[in-house]
């Protein structure tokens with residue numbers, strides 16, 4: 001049995017605004033094991049991004065506990081790598097300067113270990129020739145890979161992915177989905193993926209957490225076992241895929 | 257570097273040719289308008305339809321310029337105005353950006369100062385002229401201060417706006433990577449606003465000339481603004497026009513330099 005790397009225990013969160021209080025999360029509990037790929041799905045505005053912000057230490061829970069490797073999350077941490085919907089590459093920096101942003105902020109820009117690891121990542125994922133290029137010279141898929149390597153450069157133990165493919169067109173999306181999945185798996189990272197797209201969740205995750213409408217609670221957690229098909233793209237052809245899709249779709253769709 | 261010898265298709269050649277043709281016709285039209293207007297002006301004054309005493313004329317402007325340049329007097333006036341404008345421009349851009357940085361840094365300060373900034377921005381700066389002269393004395397310093405006053409508010413507001421318009425997710429990204437405020441500013445917010453800084457420079461080129469000439473109208477013993485005011489007072493329209501022509505050339509030149517700078521950084 002692998003150990004829990006992330007644990008949510010009855011977490012609630014309300015946003016305070018001038019004219020009201022918005023309860024985004026009512027009661028969220030789940031856990032993520034080391035090396036696991038977990039997807040969160042749920043209706044729009046139910047609080048998926050909020051969950052990731054909590055893990056990243058950008059927000060504080062109103063009640064409940066969030067444990068990262070057994071310790072409560074109090075501030076942003078190097079153990080967390082956050083990847084957003086858009087790649088957010090800095091246009092004025094080269095690809096190399098972009099992926100080295102994290103180490104640079106820690107004052108480790110010159111660390112030979114990090115340089116070696118980042119170089120290896122860029123090489124392995126087909127970006128070596130673009131080290132000196134500016135982001136605008138790259139395709140959408142390549143940019144997303146650069147963003148992932150930037151996230152990996154600080155060697156986080158858990159990756160947070162907030163709809164990282166939704167800005168891409170469908171074809172690119174399937175391809176980048178495969179790429180990102182392979183990178184995360186071969187680097188042995190734990191990942192928490194937020195998505196609108198149920199197919200994407202099923203094809204990538206070991207476990208799908210289904211959230212209710214806002215104020216949200218965990219409606220169901222589905223274990224996905226399609227591992228006999230190695231890649232997300234192939235898993236879309238898995239005989240059990242359709243059935244899983246229908247089950248989850250119904251749960252997301254119908255509120256009692 | 258890449259090999260520049262690319263062979264174009266026929267269609268592309270045609271396309272390039274059309275662009276070139278377009279450029280040439282535009283330039284030609286510009287020249288025709290310029291020459292035409294000057295010619296018309298000269299003609300109308302020569303036949304007496306316009307009184308050169310009130311409207312000067314191109315030939316009189318040229319001879320005035322020749323006279324002022326050959327005596328060396330023009331160089332002194334150009335030097336004085338150019339000096340005031342450049343110093344005013346540089347100080348205003350630098351100080352304005354600095355104030356914008358401070359206001360970006362502290363939201364509290366920004367909120368407190370907001371009404372003051374609104375009022376200062378709305379105030380016609382020329383109204384402060386007499387005060388400036390009393391405080392800084394009649395002379396170059398007062399003119400430079402006038403120039404700074406005119407440029408600095410717009411610089412501060414534009415730069416602050418550019419700093420504040422930085423993408424929220426990019427800020428979160430920096431935060432999630434553990435960046436402190438200093439790093440966030442210099443590695444994200446400032447480079448992100450660089451395009452705005454260039455357009456502020458462009459605006460300030462124009463504004464600093466306005467400020468300096470205004471200052472020279474108020475108080476001066478030399479400079480192009482002085483020549484224009486003096487020419488106006490003694491009804492020497494030739495001198496007024498000649499100084500204006502020089503002013504156009506200088507302001508245009510300074511704008512051109514900034515535009516070149518922009519092109520270089522955009523690469």
Ligand SMILES: Nc1ncnc2c1ncn2[C@@H]1O[C@H](COP(=O)(O)OP(=O)(O)OP(=O)(O)O)[C@@H](O)[C@H]1O
Pocket residue numbers: 015016017022024043044045046047048049050051214
């Ligand atoms: N800073 C904020 N202040 C007030 N309310 C907020 C804030 N951020 C989010 N909310 C509200 O909290 C709820 C959850 O937001 P969140 O962004 O987590 O949803 P989401 O599931 O990620 O939505 P989407 O699918 O659209 O990305 C939404 O109803 C939103 O309006």
Ligand SMILES: [Mg+2]
Pocket residue numbers: 048049050162
């Ligand atoms: Mg969201």
